[in-house]
Amino acid sequence: MQVFDEQGRLTLSDISQSMKLTDSGSVSSIDVSNTGIYEYDANVTVPDSSRPFLFCVKSDFDKLTLGPSNYDPTVSGPSNVDIKFFSSFSGPKEYRLYTTFDFESYSTTTNFGMKLFSPDGNISYDSRVPEAIFEDLLQITTSNETITHSSISTPFYAINLFPVSQGLSPIGGGRSVFRRRGLQQISSTEREILFIDMLIINQFQSQSPTNFASNVPIVTSLGI
Amino acid sequence: MSFGIEIYDNTNSIKFSSENQTIRSIFSFLVEAESSGSIVVSSYDSSKGFVSIDVAGNLGVVIDYNFDNSSKVFSWNSSGGAAIVSFFNIE
Numbered sequence: 001m002q003v004f005d006e007q008g009r010l011t012l013s014d015i016s017q018s019m020k021l022t023d024s025g026s027v028s029s030i031d032v033s034n035t036g037i038y039e040y041d042a043n044v045t046v047p048d049s050s051r052p053f054l055f056c057v058k059s060d061f062d063k064l065t066l067g068p069s070n071y072d073p074t075v076s077g078p079s080n081v082d083i084k085f086f087s088s089f090s091g092p093k094e095y096r097l098y099t100t101f102d103f104e105s106y107s108t109t110t111n112f113g114m115k116l117f118s119p120d121g122n123i124s125y126d127s128r129v130p131e132a133i134f135e136d137l138l139q140i141t142t143s144n145e146t147i148t149h150s151s152i153s154t155p156f157y158a159i160n161l162f163p164v165s166q167g168l169s170p171i172g173g174g175r176s177v178f179r180r181r182g183l184q185q186i187s188s189t190e191r192e193i194l195f196i197d198m199l200i201i202n203q204f205q206s207q208s209p210t211n212f213a214s215n216v217p218i219v220t221s222l223g224i
Numbered sequence: 225m226s227f228g229i230e231i232y233d234n235t236n237s238i239k240f241s242s243e244n245q246t247i248r249s250i251f252s253f254l255v256e257a258e259s260s261g262s263i264v265v266s267s268y269d270s271s272k273g274f275v276s277i278d279v280a281g282n283l284g285v286v287i288d289y290n291f292d293n294s295s296k297v298f299s300w301n302s303s304g305g306a307a308i309v310s311f312f313n314i315e
Contacts, residue, residue, distance in 0.1 A: 003229060009315050011246075011315070012229065013248065016249070016250060016315075017248060018247065018248055018249075019248075049253060049254035050253070051249070052252040052308070052310035066283070067283075068282070069281040070281055071281040072280070073280045073306065073308050074306065081281070098247075100249050112233055113231060113239060127231040127239040130239075131246060131247075132247040133245065134314045137274055139274075158276070160279075161278055163277060164283050166283060180283075212277070212285065212286050212288065214275075214276050215274040215275060216276070217276075219247065222237075223233075223237050223238065
């Protein structure tokens with residue numbers, strides 16, 4: 001079944017799967033670097049490479065970037081992983097994990113609502129579970145720049161889709177700073193793509209980052 | 225709203241509105257490290273969606289890619305680690 005609106009846009013579909021809220025919560029920082037960047041680990045279960053997921057982190061007007069994790073997409077089936085991210089904000093960070101409806105079973109507290117099934121019998125949509133609603137897209141190029149978009153008061157960025165790159169820059173005194181590409185909300189309509197000073201090391205090293213492009217959606221849900 | 229569908233739960237909280245844009249998963253696959261190639265993704269429409277790169281646990285990803293919406297061919301050149309490429313339509 002597919003339902004279209006008056007402009008011909010698809011609104012409900014049993015073919016193109018929407019994405020359900022699978023996990024949410026907040027995590028506290030577990031470490032801080034000598035540049036004041038806080039480390040967070042969120043333990044979640046994610047699918048393999050055949051099914052996408054969105055790991056979204058709420059903006060606190062902080063500098064935000066992804067870290068390395070034990071997530072191996074070549075492993076078949078679900079994986080319990082620690083998704084690591086870094087922030088200039090020291091307080092608890094809220095996160096939301098979205099997966100396709102056919103990833104793992106779920107429970108709800110009511111039988112009231114509507115379910116759609118795909119032709120192979122899997123659930124494509126279930127109104128009892130919050131789905132991922134698109135708010136806007138950060139189209140991140142290879143340049144570091146300010147991106148303007150629609151006004152969003154509490155954005156959740158799909159940080160696992162951020163095009164991370166990193167490098168080392170000498171800062172004098174035989175020291176270098178390790179920098180990683182990330183983003184920062186600077187107003188309700190502006191995000192800055194920037195390199196974040198992650199760690200100062202007592203070695204004189206230089207390594208230029210190689211940027212690549214990707215798209216990071218800003219995601220919300222109804223009723224949460 | 226004068227057109228569309230809204231779904232409410234039994235506490236009158238809205239659970240679905242056709243006025244919202246939904247993120248729909250079209251296709252997802254693994255690009256191996258240091259690889260290049262192409263693949264046809266027929267159900268993806270770049271005029272109403274986006275492609276994203278998930279670096280997974282590997283921050284050494286460097287990938288150039290292109291999608292031709294007329295031929296539906298996605299081509300890539302990866303000079304770094306493996307990554308997941310995902311196609312989403314917004315509708």
